[in-house]
Amino acid sequence: MLQKKSQVLPSFQSIKSLPVDFRFVGSPTSEQSENANLVNSNTACLSVPEKNDLENGLVEGAEDSVGNDVNEDSPYSQAAILVEQRPSVGDEDLDTVPTPLPLVSTFHRERRWADTSSYAAKKKLQSWFQLSNGDWELGKILSTSGTESVISPPDGKVLKVKTESLVPANPDILDGVDDLMQLSYLNEPSVLYNLQYRYNRDMIYTKAGPVLVAINPFKEVPLYGNNYIEAYKNKSMESPHVYAITDTAIREMIRDEVNQSIIISGESGAGKTETAKIAMQYLAALGGGSGIEYEILKTNPILEAFGNAKTLRNDNSSRFGKLIEIHFSETGKISVLLEKSRVVQCMEGERSYHIFYQLCAGASPKLREKISLKIASEYKYLRQSNCYTITGVDDAERFRGVMEALDIVHVSKEDQESVFAMLAAVLWLGNVSFSIVDNENHVEPLADEGLTTVAKLIGCNVGELKLALSTRKMRVGNDTIVQKLSLSQAIDTRDALAKSIYSCLFDWLVEQVNKSLAVGKRRTGRSISILDIYGFESFERNSFEQFCINYANERLQQHFNRHLFKLEQEEYIQDGIDWTKVDFDDNQDCLNLFEKKPLGLLSLLDEESTFPNGTDLTFANKLKQHLNSNSCFRGERGKAFSVSHYAGEVTYDTTGFLEKNRDLLHLDSIQLLSSCSCHLPQIFASNMLTQSEKPVVGPLYKAGGADSQKLSVATKFKGQLFQLMQRLENTTPHFIRCIKPNNSQSPGSYEQGLVLQQLRCCGVLEVVRISRSGFPTRMSHQKFARRYGFLLLESVAYSQDPLSISVAILHQFDILPEMYQVGYTKLFFRTGQIGVLEDTRNHTLHGILRVQSCFRGHQARAYLRELKRGICVLQSFVRGEKIRKEYAVSQQRHRAAVVIQRHIKSTICGKKYKDMHQASIMIQSVIRGWLVRRFSGDVGLLKSGATKMYVYELQEYYPIPMHWIWFI
């Protein structure tokens, strides 16, 4: 059963406050070079479009409902916004929801739904009916007579209700559909029921046409991790998810070669930052954990520590908006649209920036001593909200995480110490107190621990600090006079100094992060930007912070409207196609109320801020005087006024508006910082001076007498916002709407009234309608012909004009005529139609690739075979030649060996012969001697041969070798 509350304002009851100043910090390598329209982020004010641009009538049809004035200010420098004033076609008068919910104009709501109850009543279908307390209940129509029907809810009761109050329910088979577009009956209770059905089953993501609705589960849900990432990457999982949106962004970036943006919006605590992190995780995983996305994730603790705080609505509320740009295969860059007044003021139960508590809890004793740090409760800035811890969060542990992240972005240990010293200086500044020194209530800071520690930490003289906090130098003619400050002026000066030091520190850190992300990388490729900006806020008491935040959200809503409604429908008109117009809540009037010159809220605020005698009351009166006839404005009693925002009416209390808008950091304070011996204050001072020296467009304020001029906070904020919008305008947007299901941050609780309120605020339901009735996919004839022309069976494809080719393709694939429209320049398709062609294209491409790969494989193999044969022949030649050479060498060696052998053998034989010869002679001589001696010296005997005879005789007795005989 759905329960609808009669008073649906719960989402805007919180009392969160935001700091005053908002700045847009870009890295030195900002977009300027890429886009001439963009200006240096430090002089964001320059991006405010000049009057000439506006005179070109770029915002047509954006008429103020009262004065028919056209808003001259627009961040959109190109396209005209044509709000077609055609009568609405269709069933606008069929809405049957009986009790209008607050905050949405009756005009619009009356035309909200396309469904009718009469059919359901006739067919006795299940229907939603509303109880007197506003709850929705499902029942079966038993009978209908006249204007009344008898209905039976599940509890068995029988009730009589007005037939016109019945809202048709969808058949059970449609329970929990992935995409709200699939609902047969598109009405509020059915949408709420569908979302709740899914939420109860941990399916927190649902598509609403092109928009992803994400309901905060306030608990871990099993939807993330590598398996899911893989599944979405491989397209094996298609249920709605942040991964799917991110994947689509990547694919579109590659396909269309256009930068993409993922715009995450929703109230505080709705889950924007978590969603941004999930998107980053997907990108990081695709990059294999080494890409820039991974680095950005690793540096996240720094931005969270310095830019997030505990609020009543969210323990980890981002107090700045950030745009993360991921340049593929090159570098990433983080830009932040941030604010700072939380440093000096914080509501009961909330906390200042996490980093202060983390520092106090986690600093080592050595660091503590070095920067004279005490526990958090010793500091007035932290003490005022009486909240020091967050349940389940270990600040000391987080501090270690921050230090690690600072190491990752290469902030040296020395610089880290300086950063912590600056934080301690900010805390100690809050402890600086003043005493009245004369009867004109002028004050001087007490020379106590606070003052001396601040002077020590920033590296200045105590006397100089004292002077900077209690006096103001003014130039009158050629003379400089010193004016003493009253207590409130001195406190403002002190707080302004603290805020400036903190915000400059934040800027400096963002710069370091951006620098580290840009190291060694070039930026030339496509990018995906993820925008996570603070959501619409409405509290019991709304101040200047809410004024700025809600204005930013109004602009963002315009971006949403522009892309999902205006540009969409404008394109239909321009291309002359036949379509059913869908009405939506255009917030252009409200934007005009803020931006119109000279009688818009911002202009009047700036004008009043320039008057020395201007007060919050005179400002409020001026608004009432000039804007009372504006339908979006309502003057309230005293200093208050109300604005009808797209998300509801918010009453602002102008107390402090002028002071916060002027936000004067006196030149004396800047000079003090520049004279400090520590390097960070010097950098801060030079940055501030550089900014004030830049040419500015917009109302200027004198800071520190006549010495310096600066833009008002509101003007700067507007300039930064325009810059942001221009940046987003150059991208294809993908929207994620985060929804907070309850205000108690508890899992499982789903407050329909709260959800419905948020769905209405962001026009999700209208988006579904426009997606159902519109043609969300479009492609120029040329592109279509180029992309799908090769699918044509006939060879006419390349000989005809793109339109004929496109039509031929449509015919060939039997696309039903109601599923597309042929415009003058483009083809328009209903949801999912292009997918059919895209699938065929992919299949065909795969087939082509397969054939190509087979053919190439065959070619490669043949080539390889040929190559092998060639190599073998070559090898045999080479080997033959080699062997022949080796053989010749061995032949030569053989011959040489024979010669050598011969020589050796002959030498040996010669020697042998010689020895034998000598031995024979010796033997002969011995024998002859013996014979001579035997024959008594008769030599003649020897000569007559008697010797031989004798020897033969002798041999009978003494065997003598025969050759001896020969010798003898």
Ligand SMILES: Nc1ncnc2c1ncn2[C@@H]1O[C@H](COP(=O)(O)OP(=O)(O)OP(=O)(O)O)[C@@H](O)[C@H]1O
């Ligand atoms: N997908 C999610 N899964 C689990 N918890 C979530 C998820 N999204 C949000 N949460 C829970 O909701 C809390 C608030 O979310 P988050 O800080 O992202 O909100 P926010 O919209 O960015 O708020 P703010 O505008 O105040 O910064 C988170 O701290 C977390 O506990």
